[in-house]
Amino acid sequence: MTHDWERIAAKEAFFGVVTADKYRARELTPERIAEFYATGESDIADIIATFQRVFTAAPSGGRALDIGCGVGRLARAMRKRVDDVVGYDVSDSMLALAREYAGEGVDYTTAFPSGQFDWINSYVVFQHIPPPEGLALLKRALALLAPGGFASIQVTAWRTAHLEPKGALRQAKRAAHLALARAGARPAEALIQMHDYALTDVIRAFVEAGVTQQHLVHTDHGGHHGVWVFGRRS
Numbered sequence: 626m627t628h629d630w631e632r633i634a635a636k637e638a639f640f641g642v643v644t645a646d647k648y649r650a651r652e653l654t655p656e657r658i659a660e661f662y663a664t665g666e667s668d669i670a671d672i673i674a675t676f677q678r679v680f681t682a683a684p685s686g687g688r689a690l691d692i693g694c695g696v697g698r699l700a701r702a703m704r705k706r707v708d709d710v711v712g713y714d715v716s717d718s719m720l721a722l723a724r725e726y727a728g729e730g731v732d733y734t735t736a737f738p739s740g741q742f743d744w745i746n747s748y749v750v751f752q753h754i755p756p757p758e759g760l761a762l763l764k765r766a767l768a769l770l771a772p773g774g775f776a777s778i779q780v781t782a783w784r785t786a787h788l789e790p791k792g793a794l795r796q797a798k799r800a801a802h803l804a805l806a807r808a809g810a811r812p813a814e815a816l817i818q819m820h821d822y823a824l825t826d827v828i829r830a831f832v833e834a835g836v837t838q839q840h841l842v843h844t845d846h847g848g849h850h851g852v853w854v855f856g857r858r859s
């Protein structure tokens with residue numbers, strides 16, 4: 626079965642990554658695309674600054690992994706800090722665009738990578754993956770973190786009351802809406818789903834992977850709250 630994110634990427638890849646109308650397919654111009662990738666530069670600069678502040682060190686050189694890299698918005702910026710970047714994603718259409726716009730020096734793949742990484746990053750990805758699957762992916766990724774390696778991984782954990790999925794009727798409506806979107810009778814973005822993780826499970830995964838120091842930074846995307854977990858393996 627086609628992955629929902631492949632359906633989203635085939636129609637609205639850039640909007641699927643940053644949900645602002647200016648990134649819809651019909652609005653894209655070379656300038657708009659350049660602006661889109663500039664947001665990745667700024668996000669990565671913030672991540673590096675946080676590592677510096679918390680650990681008085683930051684990724685520099687070595688090998689990095691961006692999980693759920695999409696069109697390479699962050700992977701492209703990461704490549705300026707390290708020697709090699711692997712961008713891993715489930716969607717071929719996302720990766721085709723990543724190779725086109727953010728390809729230099731980055732290996733984009735749908736195959737989960739092997740080997741060790743000095744930096745593992747993921748932003749606005751785990752929130753779209755059901756927690757049992759997402760926790761397994763998180764553990765699998767953290768097992769690849771080299772001693773002394775850095776992790777910057779964002780997860781969602783709760784939402785404000787008006788976003789809570791209430792009642793059986795509302796859930797049935799949501800299921801019907803998803804089925805229509807998969808059949809192409811609703812816009813592709815209707816397939817974007819949000820999930821909340823138990824932070825105890827997330828922190829436990831970090832600790833069990835040897836990342837015993839963490840620094841948490843709150844995130845809030847329209848009432849979907851979560852944290853960036855910044856960590857360094859001892």
Ligand SMILES: C[S@@+](CC[C@H](N)C(=O)[O-])C[C@H]1O[C@@H](n2cnc3c(N)ncnc32)[C@H](O)[C@@H]1O
Pocket residue numbers: 630631641642643692693694695696697698699713714715716719747748749750753754762
């Ligand atoms: C909102 S986009 C974020 C892209 C990128 N992290 C960024 O910030 O520019 C979410 C990405 O996660 C990918 N994704 C969803 N489920 C995934 C999974 N189970 N494994 C890997 N990637 C996944 C999607 O295909 C999509 O490209």
